[in-house]
Amino acid sequence: MIRVCISGLGKTGKEIAKVLMEQQDIKLVSAICSPNSDKKGRDLGEVTGSSSTGIIIESSDNLEQVIFRTRPDVVVDFSSPEAALKNAKVFSRMKVNIIIGTTGFSKIGLKKLLVLATKHRNAIVYAPNITLGVNVLMLLANLASNILNSYDFQITEIHHKHKKDAPSGTAKKIAVEIEKGIKASGNLSENIEIPITAVRAGGVVGKHEVMIIGDDDKIEISHESFSRKAFALGALQAVRFAKGKVGYFEMSDVLNLKKVLGDYLENENSSFKERYTVFLNKKELQIL
Secondary structure (H helix, E strand, O other): OOEEEEEOOOOOHHHHHHHHHHHOOOOEEEEEEEEOOOOOOOEEHHHHHOOOOOEEEHHHHHHHHHHHHOOOOOEEOOOOOHHHHHHHHHHOOOOEEEEEOOOOOHHHHHHHHHHHHHHHEEEEOOOOOHHHHHHHOOOOOOHHHHHHHOOOEEEEEEEEEOOOOOOOOHHHHHHHHHHHHHHOOOOOOOOOOEEEEEEEOOOOEEEEEEEEEEEOOOOEEEEEEEEOHHHHHHHHHHHHHHOOOOOEEEHHHHHHHHHHHHHHHHHHHHHHHHHHHHHHHHHHHHOO
């Protein structure tokens, strides 16, 4: 049984809490909010719109006491960059593994998370790109930039008007994956910049689109989340991955998509050999 604490009870945090409470191998043991939140002192079930849970939401000011009393193995943090970093220092020191889905971290903030995981030998999974679908998009964008390295790349991301950071952490990560692909193709230029357009409007949960444009054609890869349950299901996978781990990880480590792709290509190669064995002699097969 994995004992879990949830930190941050906005729309996504509440959806994650509901999904975690439905699992047979996970027990949600505590919930944390900011010191000034109106959720403090309320039952988690009341906040999530479900039945009473017996879990009373507590302030992050009492974090150490909450950890001592409820003994979580993993915390899922969807609060804010400032709160997540502050809380991570306490969780790490007390050997609680951490899933951070909060976006908006600075480069210095991310380095601090890496240092915490190294110093305290707990696991920190930094996953602003926590859905399975958007990770597939990143993998495809990485492959496309390696193959189509002479094309122009443009990222557009759209989120609800209340999202504070722009561009999103996921859009920035997509740009990094595209840059990696271009450099892996042999282009070692230091001036690779992938433009990102950020739109904040309405109630859009989240949409990311990559346009790959050449002189004669265009490819588009896009991902859109229709509900926050997509984030919750990603967080669930990250929780199961983090149990018992040590080190700094990203969602690509959780999903291991590059291994999936590698296995697929290996199987395709084997299938190709099998299909054409009847037409080829032994020497020709060795060349394959």
